[in-house]
Amino acid sequence: MTSLPHKKLRVFSGIQPSGAFTLGNYLGAIRQWVAGLDEKENFFCIVDLHTITVPQEPQDLLRRTREMAAILIACGLDPQKCTLFIQSHVRAHAEGCWILNCVTPVGWLERMTQYKLKSQQQESISTGLLDYPVLQAADILLYDTNEVPVGEDQKQHVELARDIAQRFNNLYGETFVIPEPIIPKLGARVKALDDPATKMSKSKAYIRGHAIRLADGPDEIRYAIKRAVTDPGREIVFSDAPEKAGVNNLLEIYELLTGYTREAIEAHFAGKGYGHLKQEVAGVVIEALRPIRERYLSFIADPVELDRLLAVGAERARAVADPKIQEIKRKVGFIV
Numbered sequence: 001m002t003s004l005p006h007k008k009l010r011v012f013s014g015i016q017p018s019g020a021f022t023l024g025n026y027l028g029a030i031r032q033w034v035a036g037l038d039e040k041e042n043f044f045c046i047v048d049l050h051t052i053t054v055p056q057e058p059q060d061l062l063r064r065t066r067e068m069a070a071i072l073i074a075c076g077l078d079p080q081k082c083t084l085f086i087q088s089h090v091r092a093h094a095e096g097c098w099i100l101n102c103v104t105p106v107g108w109l110e111r112m113t114q115y116k117l118k119s120q121q122q123e124s125i126s127t128g129l130l131d132y133p134v135l136q137a138a139d140i141l142l143y144d145t146n147e148v149p150v151g152e153d154q155k156q157h158v159e160l161a162r163d164i165a166q167r168f169n170n171l172y173g174e175t176f177v178i179p180e181p182i183i184p185k186l187g188a189r190v191k192a193l194d195d196p197a198t199k200m201s202k203s204k205a206y207i208r209g210h211a212i213r214l215a216d217g218p219d220e221i222r223y224a225i226k227r228a229v230t231d232p233g234r235e236i237v238f239s240d241a242p243e244k245a246g247v248n249n250l251l252e253i254y255e256l257l258t259g260y261t262r263e264a265i266e267a268h269f270a271g272k273g274y275g276h277l278k279q280e281v282a283g284v285v286i287e288a289l290r291p292i293r294e295r296y297l298s299f300i301a302d303p304v305e306l307d308r309l310l311a312v313g314a315e316r317a318r319a320v321a322d323p324k325i326q327e328i329k330r331k332v333g334f335i336v
């Protein structure tokens, strides 16, 4: 028996409660999540099981998980309009991961770019780090997800989820919807301010000048943008040239937050210097983050209410994931 078809397009995405939430997360993912709230059926998950694939201080993880919930709500993920929940509250994710492990060749996992990168940074590599994308596939597939809005760095993982779904469907019969990664045209890969050849990263956000963090006040934002790496040239133009990556990144941030056209932006900055560009970008970022930060501070001040909202979210998620995991177990021949 397959799950009942659902009418609205179903969306699932996740974010790790690791490091500090950055402008990259906001522009690459969360803005898209918020934009789809009214017309789609949305599940957003704070993926704590994924986060422990690299060592975490338990007290930090606990704090950051609540902070992430407060940030997401502050960004506009109204818990009345979407299902916002914590991954470990819904057991089907871990169970689903195990069953999907058994149809996933280990070679598929060893090829994952993020695994290769992250495993280089660890002294001892956990089995969980290798298995990370299978858990991500379970997250997505349990909800009969149509669309997975993510930044560019997660595309490979969503494609793997498609492969795993297809393989399971071939082995056990039609069970999973094949999900589509939805990558924004703009903002899919916001670059690090201190190294525009790399992405702005939550896990490196503790390095001063690397990222713009939601928690940053105006002074810190101005500092980070003022120090942003640019090139020795003078031209303020959108460009794919590697040496212009720093200026291009600042311009894209400006474009995303103002909504102005590229022509208008280039005309606006024509003849001006990088110092001027940085000042204006900082001003736009400060104004965009100010209301989010203010709302965040009010939500984080009430952890009891946050936990209540997350408990409601978990219940709604279980209402979808639990029947699906039963279906999966039945398909593989378990007594359910």
Ligand code: TYM
Pocket (backbone or CB within 6 Å): 012, 013, 014, 015, 016, 017, 024, 025, 026, 027, 028, 029, 030, 047, 050, 135, 136, 139, 140, 148, 149, 150, 151, 152, 153, 154, 157, 187, 188, 189, 190, 191, 199, 200, 201, 202
């Ligand atoms: P995470 O926590 O690293 O990032 C959350 C989202 O932010 C996007 N992102 C960026 N977008 C643009 N520019 C950047 N510099 C940037 N940095 C991060 C990410 O692409 C992501 O969309 N494995 C996932 C979490 C996950 C998940 C899932 C996602 C677990 N299960 C199921 C989708 C579906 C991750 O670590 O995201």
